[in-house]
Amino acid sequence: MKHASIALTLFLAATLFSCAPNxxxxxxxxxxxxxxxxxxxxxxxxxSSDVQDYRYYVQAVDSVVVDSTGQFQFSAAVTEADFYQIxxxxxxxxxxxxxxxxxxxDTLQLQVSEETSAVALTGNASAIHQFQWDxxxxxxxxxxxxxxxxxxxxxxxxxxxxxxxxxxxxxxxYAAKASFPDAYKHYFLADINYRCANDYFxxxxxxxxxxxxxxxxxxxDSLPYAFMELFNINDPAFxxxxxxxxxIKGLLEDAYQAIATSRPDSxxxxxxxxxxLEIAENNFTGVNQEIALKNLSREFGMFLLGDKENFxxxxxxxxxxxxASKSSDLYYALYAKSYEDFLKIAPGQPAxxxxxxxxxxxxISLADFKGKIVYLDFWGTWCGPCVAEIPTSKDLQEKYKDxxxxxxxxxxxxxxxxxxxxxxxxxxxxxxxxxxxVAKNQMRNKEIxxxxxxxxxxxxLINHRGEIVDPRAPRSKDIQPLLExxxxxxxxEQVH
Numbered sequence: 001m002k003h004a005s006i007a008l009t010l011f012l013a014a015t016l017f018s019c020a021p022n023x024x025x026x027x028x029x030x031x032x033x034x035x036x037x038x039x040x041x042x043x044x045x046x047x048s049s050d051v052q053d054y055r056y057y058v059q060a061v062d063s064v065v066v067d068s069t070g071q072f073q074f075s076a077a078v079t080e081a082d083f084y085q086i087x088x089x090x091x092x093x094x095x096x097x098x099x100x101x102x103x104x105x106d107t108l109q110l111q112v113s114e115e116t117s118a119v120a121l122t123g124n125a126s127a128i129h130q131f132q133w134d135x136x137x138x139x140x141x142x143x144x145x146x147x148x149x150x151x152x153x154x155x156x157x158x159x160x161x162x163x164x165x166x167x168x169x170x171x172x173x174y175a176a177k178a179s180f181p182d183a184y185k186h187y188f189l190a191d192i193n194y195r196c197a198n199d200y201f202x203x204x205x206x207x208x209x210x211x212x213x214x215x216x217x218x219x220x221d222s223l224p225y226a227f228m229e230l231f232n233i234n235d236p237a238f239x240x241x242x243x244x245x246x247x248i249k250g251l252l253e254d255a256y257q258a259i260a261t262s263r264p265d266s267x268x269x270x271x272x273x274x275x276x277l278e279i280a281e282n283n284f285t286g287v288n289q290e291i292a293l294k295n296l297s298r299e300f301g302m303f304l305l306g307d308k309e310n311f312x313x314x315x316x317x318x319x320x321x322x323x324a325s326k327s328s329d330l331y332y333a334l335y336a337k338s339y340e341d342f343l344k345i346a347p348g349q350p351a352x353x354x355x356x357x358x359x360x361x362x363x364i365s366l367a368d369f370k371g372k373i374v375y376l377d378f379w380g381t382w383c384g385p386c387v388a389e390i391p392t393s394k395d396l397q398e399k400y401k402d403x404x405x406x407x408x409x410x411x412x413x414x415x416x417x418x419x420x421x422x423x424x425x426x427x428x429x430x431x432x433x434x435x436x437x438v439a440k441n442q443m444r445n446k447e448i449x450x451x452x453x454x455x456x457x458x459x460x461l462i463n464h465r466g467e468i469v470d471p472r473a474p475r476s477k478d479i480q481p482l483l484e485x486x487x488x489x490x491x492x493e494q495v496h
Contacts, residue, residue, distance in 0.1 A: 032073035048083035127178035194243035201250030269306035297338035352450035356437035
């Protein structure tokens with residue numbers, strides 16, 4: 001059988017430059033290869049130290065357009081080894097979670113089977129990089145976190161200790177065999193610690209949910225873990241490690257739960273953003289504080305839902321404090337971007353126009369409903385609460401079936417074609433009225449990106465002037481009073 005493969009060659013060739021004595025000579029780094037499936041697409045080479053999170057990074061060392069034969073080549077001048085990642089246009093890694101540690105005169109060739117995705121490595125840097133694929137296959141590939149987390153606490157913590165010990169032994173043996181550079185070895189030793197901490201926080205947050213179908217956070221002081229007492233989150237090395245970022249998120253969440261669990265749900269929702277801001281600023285320092293604040297910007301959607309009245313003022317105030325204390329723009333830039341993105345959907349802003357297909361493939365645009373009150377419902381067939389809301393939504397639409405001034409527009413966020421087929425069948429089966437369109441690739445669909453959707457269901461209310469009235473509007477059972485207010489305002493304008 002003929003196996004198609006992807007050949008990727010990373011070659012760092014030394015080039016002589018005149019320079020002052022005792023200074024490292026710049027070296028031309030060439031990273032090249034063949035990626036048949038990526039012909040015509042753009043790829044980027046980024047230093048890991050410029051990466052802000054899983055999707056965003058500040059700048060690229062180089063960019064290439066893969067040619068028609070799948071060939072590409074990166075080049076850059078370097079004086080020492082560093083960590084790099086190959087990025088897609090979307091910002092995500094081309095080789096998920098893999099970092100390339102490359103220096104002068106290093107070579108690395110990767111051959112990836114198109115059919116099996118198996119990777120074969122050759123070149124003088126292959127031994128240290130093979131570690132990442134072998135570590136993944138042995139410890140990460142077949143993990144089933146939800147099954148693990150239902151264990152009783154003593155068993156789970158014992159499992160963490162055993163796994164961590166095995167992983168440390170694995171890396172020590174591999175490092176000796178492959179002659180790991182010190183920085184490369186220390187990075188993955190730190191990474192193992194971050195992973196262990198994240199598993200611990202995952203248990204605190206999700207044990208009751210998956211074991212008992214009941215949301216209840218386990219306070220860390222009721223389940224002490226000796227590892228966490230020895231864990232040093234203030235290690236100045238490898239601040240770009242994204243598992244470190246997740247650990248900081250876990251530490252912040254744990255501190256928040258300690259003060260929030262005694263509050264009624266209504267107060268928790270309203271105070272969550274300000275509580276977490278205070279924890280980020282009081283419990284963390286330096287770059288860890290900046291990572292914590294950057295992490296909070298990823299939760300803006302929930303904070304807006306919890307405290308619509310004060311969210312924008314709180315976010316703006318935090319942005320100013322963040323700007324005054326930041327050590328660099330690396331994480332501040334991402335917080336600032338999130339803030340600016342959410343300003344676009346603030347009350348009074350024009351609703352971003354999108355165009356999406358209905359069940360027949362006909363394109364429908366928000367602009368088609370100019371002059372009408374529009375209730376947007378971002379949902380999905382995969383979302384249990386969304387499907388459960390259908391009867392309530394049908395009752396609501398029945399009340400307005402003779403009113404042409406109100407439009408109910410449902411945006412189904414579905415993943416693949418098979419999911420879209422399920423959506424079509426469900427809408428027909430439930431005899432679900434309203435205007436229905438579909439956003440393929442779910443929340444990553446570019447047409448709805450400006451709406452900053454991070455969970456479903458999410459509702460927007462838009463007035464007849466096309467302005468956002470509520471960017472996190474009430475659900476079907478509670479929206480009628482607001483609809484009546486907008487209809488009354490529309491009627492008053494028509495009279496005048």
